[in-house]
Amino acid sequence: MRVIVIGAGLGGLALASGLRRAGLDVAVYERDPRPLIRRQGYRLHLSDVGIDALTSVMTPERWAEFQATTYTPEPRFVRLDPALEVLEILELGGRHLSIDRRTLREALKAEVAGMVTFGKRLTGFESWADRVTARFDDGSTVTGEVLVGADGINSVVRRQYLPHARIAGTGLIQLYGKIPSEQAEGMGNVFTAITGPGHRMVGVAPTRDYATCSFGARAEDLPPDLHLMCQERLRATVTELTDGWHPLIQKMIAAWREIFPLTLRTSVPIPPWKTTRVTLLGDAAHAMSPAAGAGANLAMRDAAALAAALIRGGPLIPALRAYEQEMIDLGFAAVRISAANGARVLGQAPLPAG
Numbered sequence: 001m002r003v004i005v006i007g008a009g010l011g012g013l014a015l016a017s018g019l020r021r022a023g024l025d026v027a028v029y030e031r032d033p034r035p036l037i038r039r040q041g042y043r044l045h046l047s048d049v050g051i052d053a054l055t056s057v058m059t060p061e062r063w064a065e066f067q068a069t070t071y072t073p074e075p076r077f078v079r080l081d082p083a084l085e086v087l088e089i090l091e092l093g094g095r096h097l098s099i100d101r102r103t104l105r106e107a108l109k110a111e112v113a114g115m116v117t118f119g120k121r122l123t124g125f126e127s128w129a130d131r132v133t134a135r136f137d138d139g140s141t142v143t144g145e146v147l148v149g150a151d152g153i154n155s156v157v158r159r160q161y162l163p164h165a166r167i168a169g170t171g172l173i174q175l176y177g178k179i180p181s182e183q184a185e186g187m188g189n190v191f192t193a194i195t196g197p198g199h200r201m202v203g204v205a206p207t208r209d210y211a212t213c214s215f216g217a218r219a220e221d222l223p224p225d226l227h228l229m230c231q232e233r234l235r236a237t238v239t240e241l242t243d244g245w246h247p248l249i250q251k252m253i254a255a256w257r258e259i260f261p262l263t264l265r266t267s268v269p270i271p272p273w274k275t276t277r278v279t280l281l282g283d284a285a286h287a288m289s290p291a292a293g294a295g296a297n298l299a300m301r302d303a304a305a306l307a308a309a310l311i312r313g314g315p316l317i318p319a320l321r322a323y324e325q326e327m328i329d330l331g332f333a334a335v336r337i338s339a340a341n342g343a344r345v346l347g348q349a350p351l352p353a354g
């Protein structure tokens with residue numbers, strides 16, 4: 001059986017890694033001409049969900065090598081006010097790792113060396129009772145027994161397969177960047193959110209080599225030309241929007257580097273669909289705002305679960321149906337939790353009805 005995976009993000013690479021370990025025939029097609037050319041954020045928080053998934057799809061040697069690059073944060077979410085007074089502390093159970101996204105993607109890519117073709121943008125697919133053919137923008141096609149859309153929030157696979165599934169705005173924009181670790185002293189938690197008036201937020205999270213610093217606000221409170229601003233203007237804009245906040249926060253913003261803006265969007269949960277030999281994983285199925293820190297964890301959980309279902313063998317459609325039932329339940333539950341967290345802390349717009 002040949003499995004065609006569209007997208008070499010965390011989910012697609014994790015799936016290919018799991019299938020390769022079991023000796024299944026898998027091929028990954030990625031639209032980017034080279035790995036690591038897009039900005040998607042720097043640090044990721046891995047919970048038990050992501051850690052279990054990664055240890056099941058990676059070789060123990062690769063996992064050990066990767067784990068040596070991670071940072072173990074204090075297992076809590078802390079919310080402070082602009083004077084750095086504590087508003088809320090949530091103690092988190094389980095394991096937690098702060099990791100560098102690029103390092104993880106490199107580790108997964110090394111696991112599937114030679115199985116990923118870059119510069120291949122899927123434009124559509126045709127499916128029959130016994131096979132699926134994927135079409136690419138260079139006119140080429142490839143045929144297999146299963147097609148997996150691991151192609152992220154703007155998934156071409158999902159748009160053709162489930163045209164009624166929608167992506168909605170959250171009303172939020174976040175600016176992501178890095179600060180030197182010493183600027184984040186005392187903020188070694190899984191996540192520290194400093195929340196001020198009008199749902200403005202500065203978020204701080206450590207990794208082994210740096211800390212990420214993000215600034216979030218409702219889109220209408222931010223200048224419309226953020227995407228055109230140089231680093232200095234982005235820092236000046238946020239300095240103005242956090243005027244009067246604690247001097248340590250101002251120092252962080254002065255030290256902020258490699259900043260880029262992101263408009264946050266979410267999927268809108270829909271009822272389960274009929275299972276065929278075309279399936280989805282991760283953001284392609286259930287993209288969510290980052291307010292629960294769950295998107296990457298779930299993309300890799302989906303990948304590990306789908307790999308396990310395909311490796312077990314047996315009739316294909318029932319195996320895919322069992323995978324999809326769990327993926328849809330867990331994925332859309334997380335979309336709802338992210339939207340609720342996002343509404344409470346960031347002023348995220350409510351999820352539209354499906």
Ligand SMILES: Cc1cc2nc3c(=O)[nH]c(=O)nc-3n(C[C@H](O)[C@H](O)[C@H](O)COP(=O)(O)OP(=O)(O)OC[C@H]3O[C@@H](n4cnc5c(N)ncnc54)[C@H](O)[C@@H]3O)c2cc1C
Pocket residue numbers: 006007008009010011012029030031032040041042043044045046120121122123150151152153154155156176262281282283284290293294295296297298299
């Ligand atoms: C700034 C930021 C911080 C985040 N922090 C966290 C966190 O701490 N913890 C967490 O769990 N989640 C976090 N997330 C969410 C997480 O990044 C995503 O949920 C996760 O990357 C989804 O993985 P994926 O493999 O489904 O999709 P992606 O990582 O988006 O990968 C999709 C891939 O498909 C490729 N592709 C797209 N279209 C095509 C096409 N037509 N043909 C071929 N290839 C295509 C893309 O180029 C891409 O490589 C964060 C997100 C952001 C933006």
